[in-house]
Amino acid sequence: MNIGIDIDNVIADTYTDLSSFFHNFMGKEHTPFEVVEIMRWRKLLMWRYFARAWRQKVMTTIPLINGAAPVIREWYQKHNISLVTSRTIIFGRQTKKWLKEHDIPYHKLHHAKETTKYTKVKNCQLFIEDNLEEALVLANHCDKVFLFDQPWNRQPVKPNNIIRVSSWQEILKKA
Numbered sequence: 001m002n003i004g005i006d007i008d009n010v011i012a013d014t015y016t017d018l019s020s021f022f023h024n025f026m027g028k029e030h031t032p033f034e035v036v037e038i039m040r041w042r043k044l045l046m047w048r049y050f051a052r053a054w055r056q057k058v059m060t061t062i063p064l065i066n067g068a069a070p071v072i073r074e075w076y077q078k079h080n081i082s083l084v085t086s087r088t089i090i091f092g093r094q095t096k097k098w099l100k101e102h103d104i105p106y107h108k109l110h111h112a113k114e115t116t117k118y119t120k121v122k123n124c125q126l127f128i129e130d131n132l133e134e135a136l137v138l139a140n141h142c143d144k145v146f147l148f149d150q151p152w153n154r155q156p157v158k159p160n161n162i163i164r165v166s167s168w169q170e171i172l173k174k175a
């Protein structure tokens with residue numbers, strides 16, 4: 001299978017780990033849904049945020065989401081694994097280092113603007129993503145999309161090739 005996998009909040013427990021860093025940058029606390037909206041719309045502010053995150057290398061110490069590594073290692077033996085992240089390219093080196101340290105194997109690593117991830121995985125049979133907007137676009141191009149359950153994506157989803165999953169154990173079973 002050609003499998004696409006998002007990194008933040010699917011493999012890396014980014015939100016949990018960086019929420020205090022984010023709130024600190026913003027000067028106040030926001031709900032998970034508000035954080036996603038801020039990231040989506042306040043691009044200029046987010047460039048400042050990413051520059052600070054890059055300088056302080058906060059992306060390099062994020063813990064893994066439970067169960068992700070063993071499944072990806074197993075899949076890597078028989079499937080084509082593309083990691084597709086919307087992290088900007090400035091995080092390329094830090095991301096590769098992090099993946100290596102956690103022994104996450106992959107065939108390709110792509111940086112893609114939001115809603116363009118589908119362009120990176122040809123003949124995509126499965127994609128795993130936590131961003132609902134991205135998942136809706138991916139569903140038009142991939143056989144199956146697993147929506148990794150997170151507080152910001154709990155809205156009902158229509159396309160029946162989008163399947164909500166809440167753990168990597170469940171992903172392994174349903175893939």
Ligand SMILES: [Mg+2]
Pocket residue numbers: 006007008009010129130131
């Ligand atoms: Mg994500």
